Amino acid sequence: MGERYTPVARAFHWTTAALVLTMVPLGLALSELRQGRIQDFGYDLHRSIGVVLFPLVVARLLYRLSHPAPPLPATMPAWQQRAAMTVHGALYLLLLLNPLVGWWGTSAYGAPITVFWLFALPPLVAKNQGLGEAILYWHGWTGLSLATLIAAHIGAALQHHLIQRDGILRRMWP
Numbered sequence: 001m002g003e004r005y006t007p008v009a010r011a012f013h014w015t016t017a018a019l020v021l022t023m024v025p026l027g028l029a030l031s032e033l034r035q036g037r038i039q040d041f042g043y044d045l046h047r048s049i050g051v052v053l054f055p056l057v058v059a060r061l062l063y064r065l066s067h068p069a070p071p072l073p074a075t076m077p078a079w080q081q082r083a084a085m086t087v088h089g090a091l092y093l094l095l096l097l098n099p100l101v102g103w104w105g106t107s108a109y110g111a112p113i114t115v116f117w118l119f120a121l122p123p124l125v126a127k128n129q130g131l132g133e134a135i136l137y138w139h140g141w142t143g144l145s146l147a148t149l150i151a152a153h154i155g156a157a158l159q160h161h162l163i164q165r166d167g168i169l170r171r172m173w174p
């Protein structure tokens with residue numbers, strides 16, 4: 001078995017994964033819930049986790065700059081290495097973009113953003129409910145694009161593990 005990701009990189013990966021895998025179904029469930037305390041709780045939880053995710057991803061990327069990924073096995077075709085890099089880059093981009101779009105849209109909509117019921121974040125823009133609804137509509141789509149990429153990413157990880165058996169999954173396994 002070759003080199004693995006560092007324990008810190010693996011901790012970042014699996015914490016991010018657990019949070020994002022909570023966020024997508026939670027986000028989708030929100031608009032289906034009846035208005036009331038449970039829906040409010042869901043919104044607060046969704047926003048709070050999103051607000052924690054953003055600095056987590058920033059910290060992860062800063063760490064990544066000084067700790068490059070272990071080199072991929074030379075047996076892996078160049079197009080696959082490029083595909084993996086492209087998907088990882090797009091995942092990072094959407095992980096940064098989606099919380100910001102959520103914050104932006106929620107600000108415009110005029111809803112508060114309390115972080116785990118402890119403190120509130122300031123709105124990014126002045127209230128304009130119509131604009132807020134439009135931004136949150138796009139937030140849903142960027143969220144679903146992220147989910148689609150994640151599905152492809154998980155498919156690739158399983159393909160490496162079960163079919164190619166090349167140890168790629170073990171590089172990141174906790």
Ligand code: HEM
Nearest residue numbers: 016017020021064069088091092150154157168169171172
């Ligand atoms: C929300 C879910 C997830 C996100 C956002 C995510 C994101 C990422 C990112 C950005 C990388 C690139 C790391 C780097 O080189 O900087 C990565 C690597 C990796 N991920 Fe995920 N991941 C998720 C879930 C999963 C799951 C469920 C699995 C396993 C079934 C998995 C397996 C892997 C593996 C094996 C690598 C290392 C690939 C390599 O060796 O270069 N990921 N992931």
Ligand code: HEM
Nearest residue numbers: 023024027028031047050051098099102103106136140143
């Ligand atoms: C990585 C972080 C995030 C992900 C993956 C994510 C994902 C999603 C998804 C998939 C939806 C469902 C959209 C739909 O039903 O069409 C949603 C809804 C929503 N998100 Fe996020 N979200 C994130 C962060 C945030 C943040 C930080 C905020 C606010 C501060 C936020 C505010 C909202 C709101 C208000 C809705 C409901 C929109 C509606 O009811 O139409 N999200 N999110």
